Amino acid sequence: MATRVIGAGTLARDLGRWRNVVEDGEIESPRRAARPAYLALAEGIRLLIHDGRAPLGVALPSERDLATTLRVSRTTITSTYALLRENGYLISRQGSRSTVALPRDVQHDGSKPARSILAMMASSELPTIDMTYAAMAAPLEMQEAYSVALEGLPTYLGTHGMDPVGVLTLREAIARRFTERGLPTEPDQILVTLGAQHGLRLLLNVLTAPAARVLIDHPTYPNAIEAIRDVGARPVPVPLRPEHPDKSWDLDGIRSAARQTAATLAYLVPDFNNPTGLLLDAEGRAELAAIARETRMTVVIDESMGDLHLSGAQQPPVAAFAKGNEIVTIGSASKSFWGGLRVGWIRTNQPLITKLLGIRSTVDLGTPVMDQLATVHLLANAGPILDRRRDQLRAQRAALFEAVAEELPDWRLGYGAGGMSVWAQLPAPVSTALAATAPNHGVLLAAGPRFGVQGAFERFIRLPFTHQEPDLRLAVKAIAAAYEALTPRAADALQPLTCY
Secondary structure (H helix, E strand, O other), rough: OOOOEOOHHHHHHHHHOOOOOOOHHHOOOOOOOOOOOOOHHHHHHHHHHOOOOOOOOOOOOOOHHHHHHHHHOHHHHHHHHHHHOOOOOEOOOOOOOEEEOOOOOOOOOOOOOHHHHHHHHHOOOOOOOEOOOOOHHHHHHHHHHHHHHHHHHHHOOOOOOOOOOHHHHHHHHHHHHHHHHHOOOOOOHHEEEEEHHHHHHHHHHOOOOOOEEEEEOOOOOOOHHHHHOOOOOEEEEEEEEEHHHHHOOHHHHHHHHHHHHHEEEEEEEEEEOOOOOOOOOHHHHHHHHHHHHHHOOEEEEOOOOOEEOOOOOOOOOOOHHHHOEEEEEEEEEEOOOOOOOOOEEEEHHHHHHHHHHHOOOOOOOOOOHHHHHHHHHHHHOOHHHHHHHHHHHHHHHHHHHHHHHHOOOOOOOOOEEEEOEEEEEEEOOHHHHHHHHHHHHOOOEHHHHOOOOOOOOOOOOEEEEEOOOOHHHHHHHHHHHHHHOOOOHOOOOOOOOOOO
16 A cells, blocks of 8 residues: 655645744744744754654655755755654655654553543543533423324334334434435434444444544534444545635545555544534535545445534535535534433445445444434424523633633633534643643543544644633633643743754
């Protein structure tokens, strides 16, 4: 398998004004303007590596191509690569391109930090606010939904109650919602699951093989990364560009990565990406479907956050732009209504559903009937429920932004179009250290590397706004105290690479 390569044009675009921009986007002062070009370029590339924009294991462009694109001498590129190599950010093997890496002294095991948070907590009498999850409390209508479900239960008591496809009334309701959004759907195209994550796992078992490549947007939902790894497949990150909200998905990068890695599957979250809240527009959705056709790649679209549009209108499903079976959609009632409602679904073609049922019989025997009937009632009354929840999320997001501006003014918050969290950029790559320290101050955090592969996103952390406003303000105060408690060296902004 050929090594995946970052194009010179893509790298130049992401570097931006690398000659005279230092940390946090500030313009370089005249005192520092004499910094050698190769040192400025090396620092720019190093920041991309820390931010996950230059994924680990991917090869940088050839010296000749990058020199031509950046309009600098080849000597400058040679010196840049040499400096990165000396500091552990590039690995070179004879006869191969230099590939992106992290130095040994940089913590890069980001696969399980959230699981060890409790173990790192010191005993404290402080009330703890858990910011490791992005999920709301149940709406007032939840009890009513289960009461209605209980009344409808006798219809199913005369059966064995194990339907691996899902009860017909729920599949009809889900199909109707897709149709109303511009994607004609029949109930037999719906498979009801135990949530979107369960649906993804079923799909991975059918559509991948050990060592297969699966493209992901980067950052992405951490449990999806774990699911891909658990089936023996390899996640291939394609970086998002949060600084360009209208063009955040690197569609050329997706096309290139699919071709270079021969990936036959992708998992993407274009409807309010978790953790950034970014939204792919209709034009991008059409191009994404075209890429799937061109590369013969199946794209699994996760619409779990699809109902949570906080600005602008809801976009049509990506599958509405498909011309065949290249797009498979998974969804869930958990984010829209309640995390305790373990009901999700897969929308796809009948042959794939048949294959999924063959796998499912070895895992579980169906989704609980009561939960399915409760979901039918919630979907029938979704309009006012979701309007109220979106209003609540908007108010809580505003409170979070206000609190961060007061307590952590040097932090940058990305402003997504929806979802339940914001992606915060820190002045220094200390996300894991901050998550380790925060419990001592009364707040639990999921470190940025949890949302990427191989240690990316040490300069980022996810901040959900699903708590009530007073709790959000207390949480931000606690985060600020934890950030202040970090060692001076850890809290310093990234320093330029040393020039030997």
